[in-house]
Amino acid sequence: MDNGNIIEVKNLTKMFGKFTAVDDISFDVKKGEIFGLLGPNGAGKSTTLRMLSTLSRPTKGTATVGGYDTVKNDTEVRKLIGIVSEKMIIYNRLTARENLWFFGSLFNIPKDTLTKRIDELLELVQLTKWKNAQVGTFSTGMRQRMNVVRALLNMPQVLFLDEPTLGLDPQSSVEIRDFIKKLNQEQGTTVIITTHMMVDADLLCDRIAIVDHGKIIALDTSTNLKKIISGGDTMIIKLEIANLTPDLIASVKALKCADAVTQENSTRLHLIVHGEEAFDNIIDAVREKNGKITTMENLQPSLEDVFLHITGHEVRDSADQKIPMQQGPGRRFGGAPRRVR
Ligand SMILES: Nc1ncnc2c1ncn2[C@@H]1O[C@H](COP(=O)(O)OP(=O)(O)O)[C@@H](O)[C@H]1O
Ligand SMILES: [Mg+2]
Known part of the structure; x- marks a missing residue:
């Protein structure tokens, strides 16, 4: 992309029946950026990520990844991306290497290349020492690193991470953030991450889109916000x-x-x-x-x-609640909040 954007989103909208989960959002992500979607439960973060990663069709609007339309050229988009969804997909009975072999074999990667890549990836997440240990014996942080690595087997230019620190203890969250930074710096991977944790957005993201009720209400660097x-x-x-x-x-x-x-x-x-x-x-x-x-x-x-x-x-x-956020004012404090933009 000449303008440096690897993702371009225009008027993206997703409706479930009459309910608008993602409401006419537009933004760009630059190549090599760590870009965050920050907002409460039910804000529309996962739905946005699913549309960008071709898993869900927009009701209105468009998104391109690497210049390819996520609906018209979804096959091309999939070649460029890796996705880590909220759910951990990893087999406890298999060793670290066996897990990566299993997922790697789903891609069209020559055997020699895959062997080399698995070793490199295990090194990248500092799991080489445990490569022949069953994943079931790993700490939550180690398992989450395995989960992320799984999405890197096809060497994606763009990595989508949906709440990668959800449910992790503080130490494991630090490990995951460090790893995402390292991946971004060493491999130049563009990262789009969703989170409701302020600390993730603050410490990790080059720019943050604050999302509430399906809309982007502010977008800038943490310092400028x-x-x-x-x-x-x-x-x-x-x-x-x-x-x-x-x-x-x-x-x-x-x-x-x-x-x-x-x-x-x-x-x-x-x-x-x-x-x-x-x-x-x-x-x-x-x-x-x-x-x-x-x-x-x-x-x-x-x-x-x-x-x-x-x-x-x-x-x-x-x-902190499992139930989706209520529409409407919710808990408000004294004085009317003043909106920006
Ligand atoms: N498949 C679906 N059908 C109906 N409503 C959905 C569906 N997926 C998400 N929603 C609703 O859309 C809103 C946004 O959901 P989601 O994108 O998962 O939010 P977030 O990831 O920010 O927590 C929520 O109110 C959720 O209940
Ligand atoms: Mg979500």
Whole structure:
């Protein structure tokens, strides 16, 4: 692609009956980029990924991968891509090498080439030592690395990863992120990853599309997304109150300057506020309820704050639930959230 884009998405839409799961989204991914789709459960991330990887047909709009249309030239697209879906597909009774042999034999790869590639891939994910061990004996992180490697046997230019750190402990998540980075840097693989984990998006992605209710509501680098907050008159405040009560929280929430109020533990509130008088107004409201302030601190915005600021709800509100996110306002905080773009 002359313009450097390996993926181009235009007005992509997916409807299930009358329900619009992906709502007229457009974006490009540059060759060699790690691109993230970040959003809560039910936002439409997997559905988008399935359309890009030819597994699902768009209702409207188009997507191309490597210049090939995902519907008209789906065979060509499939040659360029690897897909790691949310479900782990790996055989516990087989060894690491046997698993890769099995999946490798599904492609048209000459035997010698495949042997060499399997060895290289096992080295890449640091599993050479365990190549003859049954996958059933592996840690979750090791098994997930096997799961990702499985999608790399055909040396894809583009790798689609659907929630690769879902259900992993923090240490295994680090392993997977390191591996994705390494793959991207050493092999130049373009990576499209979906996640509802802020930390994945923040640490891994060159650019992030924030998705909510099937729409892209912001798209930029993590640094620039945070500037949505730090560039305006919005502030993030950590407020510790020794004698925090529901009544006091309610009065803080009721303040005009308070866009979002989250209780973090028995003494701590996390606030997104705006306006010059926010500090004074908060102190007044707390004093009026005889609250005892022990800490009041201005924090750097996190991606979570950005999400909360532009959607009015938290990613984790719905992400931790198994049921799909409700349509409509969901849990909202005091003050109308101001949308960007
Ligand atoms: N095959 C399907 N039939 C009907 N509704 C679906 C289907 N697949 C997904 N959905 C709905 O589309 C919305 C987006 O789903 P999904 O793309 O899986 O979200 P995410 O991956 O962001 O959690 C959800 O409300 C989900 O229930
Ligand atoms: Mg999903």
